[in-house]
Amino acid sequence: MKIREGIAVILLAIAVMSCSDHEQHGINLEPSALAKATHPGARVYQSACMSCHALATKEEGVAPPLFGVKDHVLKAYPERAAFIQRIVAWVQAPNPQDVLMPGAVKKFGLMPAQTQLSEADLQAVAEFIYDTDLTKPDWYAAHYQAEHGKKP
Numbered sequence: 001m002k003i004r005e006g007i008a009v010i011l012l013a014i015a016v017m018s019c020s021d022h023e024q025h026g027i028n029l030e031p032s033a034l035a036k037a038t039h040p041g042a043r044v045y046q047s048a049c050m051s052c053h054a055l056a057t058k059e060e061g062v063a064p065p066l067f068g069v070k071d072h073v074l075k076a077y078p079e080r081a082a083f084i085q086r087i088v089a090w091v092q093a094p095n096p097q098d099v100l101m102p103g104a105v106k107k108f109g110l111m112p113a114q115t116q117l118s119e120a121d122l123q124a125v126a127e128f129i130y131d132t133d134l135t136k137p138d139w140y141a142a143h144y145q146a147e148h149g150k151k152p
């Protein structure tokens with residue numbers, strides 16, 4: 001009995017360790033890997049955000065790519081809980097008085113609220129964006145410098 005308990009504790013410890021390890025490094029996401037991503041938020045992103053926010057494309061779309069969105073939100077809200085709260089609040093009701101990407105608003109117009117999403121979906125997609133290491137495309141540094149006059 002004691003031995004079995006010991007083994008259970010060890011297994012649990014391994015599970016917890018590998019989990020936090022995974023969170024620290026994030027999920028390195030290439031566009032081709034998105035289909036295989038198991039995070040529940042990945043599905044929400046695909047169904048509710050991706051039609052406007054591509055992962056990382058330079059093509060002129062209808063909205064900035066997701067990694068650019070993340071980069072801007074992360075600069076203002078580096079802490080995970082605050083980042084998630086900001087994304088959830090924004091997607092429910094984009095506030096023109098509190099915009100982190102004014103250049104994008106000028107170019108594309110204000111994002112329409114995505115009111116069809118449940119609280120759980122919003123939370124999941126915000127976690128997915130924070131926890132996923134979106135691959136930064138080569139062109140981003142030059143684009144950011146042109147837009148903001150400084151390196152990203």
Ligand code: HEC
Binds near residue numbers: 044048102125
């Ligand atoms: C119909 C198109 C559309 C959809 C769908 C959409 N967005 Fe956006 N989003 C935009 C546009 C356009 C902008 C840039 C202008 C702005 O900031 O309002 C933007 C900007 C943002 C920003 C930056 C806000 C800021 O402070 O400037 C965040 C964060 C964001 N989107 C998250 C999301 C998430 C998460 C989803 C999916 C749940 C989503 N968007 C779905 C069009 C869209």
